Amino acid sequence: MTPYFSYQQDQLCVDDLPLVDIAQRYGTPCYVYSHAALTAAYREFAEAFKSREHLICYAVKANPSLAILNLFARLGAGFDIVSGGELQRVLAAGGAANKVVFSGVGKSAAEMKLALEAEILCFNVESAAELERLNEVAGSLGRVAPISLRVNPNVDAKTHPYISTGLKKNKFGVAYDEARALYRRAAALPNIRVTGMDCHIGSQLTEVSPFVAAAEKVLALADQLAEDGIVLEHLDLGGGLGICYNDETPPSIAEYAQALLAALAGRSERLIFEPGRRLVGNAGVLLTTIEYLKQGEEKSFALVDAAMNDLMRPALYDAYHAIQPVVSRSDVATAIYEVVGPVCETGDFIGHDRELAVAAGDVLAVMSAGAYGMSMSSNYNTRPRAAEVLVREGEAHLIRERETVRSLYANERVV
Numbered sequence: 001m002t003p004y005f006s007y008q009q010d011q012l013c014v015d016d017l018p019l020v021d022i023a024q025r026y027g028t029p030c031y032v033y034s035h036a037a038l039t040a041a042y043r044e045f046a047e048a049f050k051s052r053e054h055l056i057c058y059a060v061k062a063n064p065s066l067a068i069l070n071l072f073a074r075l076g077a078g079f080d081i082v083s084g085g086e087l088q089r090v091l092a093a094g095g096a097a098n099k100v101v102f103s104g105v106g107k108s109a110a111e112m113k114l115a116l117e118a119e120i121l122c123f124n125v126e127s128a129a130e131l132e133r134l135n136e137v138a139g140s141l142g143r144v145a146p147i148s149l150r151v152n153p154n155v156d157a158k159t160h161p162y163i164s165t166g167l168k169k170n171k172f173g174v175a176y177d178e179a180r181a182l183y184r185r186a187a188a189l190p191n192i193r194v195t196g197m198d199c200h201i202g203s204q205l206t207e208v209s210p211f212v213a214a215a216e217k218v219l220a221l222a223d224q225l226a227e228d229g230i231v232l233e234h235l236d237l238g239g240g241l242g243i244c245y246n247d248e249t250p251p252s253i254a255e256y257a258q259a260l261l262a263a264l265a266g267r268s269e270r271l272i273f274e275p276g277r278r279l280v281g282n283a284g285v286l287l288t289t290i291e292y293l294k295q296g297e298e299k300s301f302a303l304v305d306a307a308m309n310d311l312m313r314p315a316l317y318d319a320y321h322a323i324q325p326v327v328s329r330s331d332v333a334t335a336i337y338e339v340v341g342p343v344c345e346t347g348d349f350i351g352h353d354r355e356l357a358v359a360a361g362d363v364l365a366v367m368s369a370g371a372y373g374m375s376m377s378s379n380y381n382t383r384p385r386a387a388e389v390l391v392r393e394g395e396a397h398l399i400r401e402r403e404t405v406r407s408l409y410a411n412e413r414v415v
C-alpha cells in the first residue's frame with residue numbers, strides 16, 4: 001500500500017509516530033497525512049517527466065487543505081481548479097495564479113471574472129456556450145482569456161461509471177468531431193486566445209492504454225488545427241492515474257510517463273498534467289474509534305465514530321478501503337465485522353466483512369483516504385467534520401481543527 005504508514009512491532013506508525021498517539025491527542029475521527037509521502041509522490045511525478053517541459057497542476061478537489069496546497073506550491077506545482085472557491089483556496093495557500101488551469105462544465109460568469117482578474121494560466125473550456133460567455137466576460141473586463149478546449153476523445157477509461165468522463169455519453173468536454181470547428185470559432189473571437197488542448201478521461205485508471213489512446217486523439221486533432229493555422233503552446237493530458245486500495249495494480253508513474261512520452265515523441269508543446277488521487281490518496285488515513293461491538297442476527301458489527309459523512313467513497317462507489325487496527329493485538333479473538341458508522345442509513349458503511357481482532361475503544365486506520373476523503377465530507381446528521389493532521393519529520397501538526405456544532409448552525413436563522 002504505502003511504506004509511509006507501517007507497523008513497528010504492534011504499532012501502526014507514520015514516520016516514527018504511533019497513530020494511536022495522534023488519535024489520543026486530537027481525537028477521532030481524524031485525517032492524518034504524511035508530509036514525506038506527499039512530497040515523494042510529487043517528486044516521483046516530476047522526475048518521470050523531467051525530460052520534457054511540463055507543469056504538474058495538482059487537482060485541488062482531491063484534497064484542498066491549505067497545508068497540502070501550500071506544500072505542493074512550494075514544490076513548484078500548479079493547480080487544476082473547478083470553482084472560484086478552489087481558486088481562492090489556492091491563492092490563500094500561496095499558489096501562483098499563473099500556474100492555474102480552470103476545468104469544469106459549469107463555470108459561472110462570476111467565477112470567470114475572478115479567474116481573469118487573477119490572470120490564471122488557462123481556462124479549459126467545455127462547450128460552445130461557455131466559450132461565448134468567456135469571450136463576453138473577458139471583453140467586459142478589457143482582458144483576453146487564454147483557453148484550451150477540453151475535448152472528449154470517446155475513450156473508455158475502464159473505471160467506475162461515476163468517475164468515467166471521456167465517453168460520448170458523458171457531460172464532459174467538447175465532442176471530438178466538433179472540436180475543430182469550435183477551435184476555429186475560438187480563434188476568431190476578440191477576447192479569446194487559444195493556447196492549448198485539454199482532455200481528462202476519468203479517475204482511478206489502472207491501465208495506461210486509455211491514456212495513450214486519448215493522447216493520440218489529442219495529437220491528431222492538434223495536427224488538424226495546425227493546418228488551420230492554430231498552433232498550440234501546451235497539451236493538458238488531465239489526471240486520472242489510479243492507486244492501489246486493495247489488489248489493483250495501477251501502472252507506476254514511470255510506466256505511465258514512459259508510455260505517454262513515447263506517444264508524444266517529437267512534439268514540442270509544453271505538457272500539463274492534472275493528477276489528484278495519485279499525489280495524495282495513499283498519503284493519508286482516517287482514524288476512527290470503535291464505539292461498540294454489536295452482534296446482529298447475521299453479522300457482527302464494529303460501530304465506529306467515523307461515518308459516510310466523513311468518508312463518502314464506500315457509500316457512493318462501493319469503494320474499498322483497507323482497515324487496520326492502529327495497535328494490533330492478540331488478546332482478543334479475530335472475527336468478521338461490518339465496519340459501520342452511526343449515520344441512519346444502511347449505506348453508511350466503511351467496510352464489509354473485515355477480519356479484525358478488536359475490542360470497543362480500539363482505534364482503526366482507514367487506509368488510502370488522502371484523496372476524496374475530507375474533500376467530499378459533509379455535515380449530514382449534524383456531524384462536525386473531522387480534524388486534519390499533517391505529520392512532518394515525526395511531528396504532528398493540526399492543519400484543520402475539528403468543527404464545532406455551533407459553527408454548523410452559525411449562519412442559520414429561525415423565523
Ligand code: LLP
Binds near residue numbers: 204
Ligand atoms: N482533472 C479533471 C478535469 C478532473 O475532473 C479530475 C477528477 C482530475 C483532474 C483529477 O483526477 P484524479 O487524478 O484524482 O483521478 N470522487 C471520486 C473521484 C472523482 C474525480 C473527479 N475528477 C472518488 O472518490 O473516487
